Amino acid sequence: MRWQKNLWWFAAPSFLLLAAVMFYPLFSAIRLSVFDYYLVRPNDATFVGLDNYIDLITEGRFWSSLSNTMLIAGGSVLLEFVLGLAVALCLYSLQRGARLFLVLQLFPLIITPVVAALFLKWMFVARWGLIDASLASFDLTGPNWLGSPAWAKLTVILADAWKFTPFMILVLYAGLQSIDRNLIDSGRIDGASGWQLLYHVIIPALRPLILFVLIIRIMDAFRFFDTIYVLTGGGPGTATETLTIYTFSLGFRQLEMGKAAALGVVTLVLVSVLVMATAYLLYRREKGAF
Amino acid sequence: MTYYSRIRAFAAASAAFAALSLPGVASAQTKTVDVFSHRYPFSEYYIETAMQGAVPGYDVRSNLSTFQQFGEKVRIGLASGSDELDLIHCQGSKVREYGKNDWLEPIDDLWEKYRVEYQLDDIPENIVNEMRYDGKLYGFPFGLNTMFFFYRKDLFDEKGVKPPTTMEEYVDLAKAFNTPQRSGSQLTLQPVETALNELHWHFNAAGPNGWLDDKTFKPTFNQPQGVKAIELVKELSKYSPPGYLTNDNNAATVNFQQGLATMGLQWASRAKAMDNPEQSKVVGKIDFAPPPGGGSRVVVIGFCLPSSSDIDREVRFRILAEASKAERMRGGADFSIPSRLSVLSDSEIQKSNRHFAAAIKTIETARDYPPVPEYSEVGEILVRRVHQALSDEMPVQDALDEAAGEVTELLRKRGYDIQ
Structure with missing residues (x-):
């Protein structure tokens, strides 16, 4: 046992590195969040306790950005998961060509996020964007993709799904490869339908991976920024203003760094709670979640 | 000379030759001046053409982004005291914002020093005034938009x-x-x-x-x-x-x-x-x-000198002054109404810019x-x-x-x- 205790020393460098790049900024942000810190006058920062947090939770803009975040993050992760699982299952059934497709479908994931967002913007732009111009050739008029609040939300969800569904496909397809074929074949012999196989065999077998992709994507979707920033800037109005866009606006447009830090801390707590809730829901086997 | 000393001499000569041939070493003597703006024809012309080669020993590097990103990037850079910004595109409203926060170098002394050499009186005082905040001159006016x-x-x-x-x-x-x-x-x-x-x-x-x-x-x-x-x-x-x-x-x-x-x-x-x-x-x-x-x-448009830059302010001013010379400003007249009277009153320039008439009428009621x-x-x-x-x-x-x-x-x- 004593030799195991000594092993902690080997972990010390990693811990120090982690502390430097993760914990220091985190504590620094928490500290900043209890100050009224206007970036233009950093020397006038004053301690305000929880005022920044109280300001945030008493203003409508915070709640509207939170509900936008839930809707956009929830919508895009759900869409990506459903599409990802469907495509992964199709690829799993393919006898040939699956690998080629798997490589090709990774392209959206490889492209730099801002470049991908700019590309998407030129696709969705009204009248002469790729989609509207294509529709126009059939004498059809597209919706107001980026200009109407409802369509802008949907467009942002579609854009995120375009970019991250390949990640879902990749992970779930890898998971499918690891399922024991005998389980599926036995199910078939016992007369299980495709849906029954999916629900009772495939999904339970994939559960650790499903948990992994959902947690990763939920954390990612809550930090969703670049695509929204380029596509809509949070607009029209506040229709696509998520917590990160609001944080950016507070920090870098209004230069209210203290309040922006408070919002960052609130977002961190929210994401942690959500991730833990997801893990709990997916793993309460005894209570019959699956 | 021994065999080994000949080899050493040859190696030293080769190293010296290689060092001189390498662009990185040659350019170590030239400094880079980073100019930031949003991408539009005015900036493209002045930064990528008129400022190039303005002051020997200094390369002018263009950093153009979208209007929105440029504004945010510059604000963040100035507020955090970044030395990355050597020259920035600015206009009257920005001069007031940045000037109030002491983010810009006042250039009154340099304006006086180079008034005759660069014929700065060719730029009307009311245009220059748009680049002042609290009595100090913070920007070099190139044109009106x-x-x-x-x-x-x-x-x-x-x-x-x-x-x-x-x-x-x-x-x-x-x-x-x-x-x-x-x-x-x-x-x-x-x-x-x-x-x-x-x-x-x-x-x-x-x-x-x-x-x-x-x-x-x-x-x-x-x-x-x-x-x-x-x-x-x-x-x-x-x-x-x-x-x-x-x-x-x-x-x-x-x-x-x-x-x-x-x-x-x-x-x-x-x-x-x-x-x-x-x-x-x-x-x-x-x-x-x-x-x-x-x-x-x-708006009066031009360029300002961020106070956090590590490039000598006089060098940066001279880059602007050179780029504003009448012969260079003629090339920029397609993209803004020139601030120099000698260029604005040039009949050929007026003829080739049919929008000047509407612009001049607009200015009668326009305001910042x-x-x-x-x-x-x-x-x-x-x-x-x-x-x-x-x-x-x-x-x-x-x-x-x-x-x-x-x-x-x-x-x-x-x-x-x-x-």
């Missing part, structure tokens, strides 16, 4: 109508010209500054009070005239290209060039692009006029933003609320009242005594 009215002259002639002179006429004509293929009007309302430029005109054209009181900075945009202005914008939005709430000036320019919009407000610096046959389907068909109701934006250094933060609030009104999230009056409350609170927090 203003927003005026672009319209399809061929379509107007067909219908036998003249460009509108009031907002009501503008709305009526927009409705009359609107077709599914071509919008009757064009609004350019991407948050924040692009939208603020357009809204500035709508608020000013609606009445004498504009959007902020020029002296006390008390919000005036929620008064009846302001509400009427936004109601008219809402009416115009029915005849504007879809996506007008997220369209920037590049998108608006393409709409004009592709024949997708009949008329609307746009920067003078974009006028020349209408006649570029490589980009435009409407060469010679777009004409220019002062905007209905007047009161659009006019209210002189509040915090205009950008105020604009963020106002634009967000106007967007909410235009996208039916809330009624116009409510949206503007909310904005007025938030702006008052913000300005009080920044030390203004607003009753």
Whole structure:
């Protein structure tokens, strides 16, 4: 046992590195969040306790950005998961060509996020964007993709799904490869339908991976920024203003760094709670979640 | 010389030759001056052509991004004291914002020192004054830019109508010209500054009070005239290209060039692009006029010296002074109204820039933003609320009242005594 205790020393460098790049900024942000810190006058920062947090939770803009975040993050992760699982299952059934497709479908994931967002913007732009111009050739008029609040939300969800569904496909397809074929074949012999196989065999077998992709994507979707920033800037109005866009606006447009830090801390707590809730829901086997 | 010493000498000579041939080593003696701006023809010309080779030993590197990203990047860079920014594009409103925060170098002494050598008296004092804040000169003025009215002259002639002179006429004509293929009007309302430029005109054209009181900075945009202005914008939005709430000036320019919009407000610096046959389907068909109701934006544009740069301020000033020489400014006359009288009065320059006449008429009624250094933060609030009104999230009056409350609170927090 004593030799195991000594092993902690080997972990010390990693811990120090982690502390430097993760914990220091985190504590620094928490500290900043209890100050009224206007970036233009950093020397006038004053301690305000929880005022920044109280300001945030008493203003409508915070709640509207939170509900936008839930809707956009929830919508895009759900869409990506459903599409990802469907495509992964199709690829799993393919006898040939699956690998080629798997490589090709990774392209959206490889492209730099801002470049991908700019590309998407030129696709969705009204009248002469790729989609509207294509529709126009059939004498059809597209919706107001980026200009109407409802369509802008949907467009942002579609854009995120375009970019991250390949990640879902990749992970779930890898998971499918690891399922024991005998389980599926036995199910078939016992007369299980495709849906029954999916629900009772495939999904339970994939559960650790499903948990992994959902947690990763939920954390990612809550930090969703670049695509929204380029596509809509949070607009029209506040229709696509998520917590990160609001944080950016507070920090870098209004230069209210203290309040922006408070919002960052609130977002961190929210994401942690959500991730833990997801893990709990997916793993309460005894209570019959699956 | 022994065998080994010959080898050593050969190796040393080879190393020296290689070092001299390497571009990295050669350029170690030249310093790089980073100039930041948003990508539009004026900046492209001055940074990528006129400033190049201005001062021996200094390479000028162009850093151009979108309008929105440029504004945010520069603000963050200046506020954090970054030495990355050596020269930045600026205009009067920015000079006030940055000057108040001590983010810029005053250049009065250099202006005096080089007044004769670079014939700086050729630039009228009232233009230079736009680059001053609190009595100090912070920017080098290269030109004027203003927003005026672009319209399809061929379509107007067909219908036998003249460009509108009031907002009501503008709305009526927009409705009359609107077709599914071509919008009757064009609004350019991407948050924040692009939208603020357009809204500035709508608020000013609606009445004498504009959007902020020029002296006390008390919000005036929620008064009846302001509400009427936004109601008219809402009416115009029915005849504007879809996506007008997220369209920037590049998108608006393409709409004009592709024949997708009949008329609307746009920067003078974009006028020349209408006649570029490589980009435009409407060469010679777009004409220019002062905007209905007047009161659009006019800005003196130029470059400023951030105080956090580690490049010598005199070198940076000389780069600007060289780029502003009359022969170089002639090349820039296509993209802004030149600040040097000798260039502006050149008959050939006037002949090749048919939009100058409309620009000069526009300037008679045009004005810059209210002189509040915090205009950008105020604009963020106002634009967000106007967007909410235009996208039916809330009624116009409510949206503007909310904005007025938030702006008052913000300005009080920044030390203004607003009753």
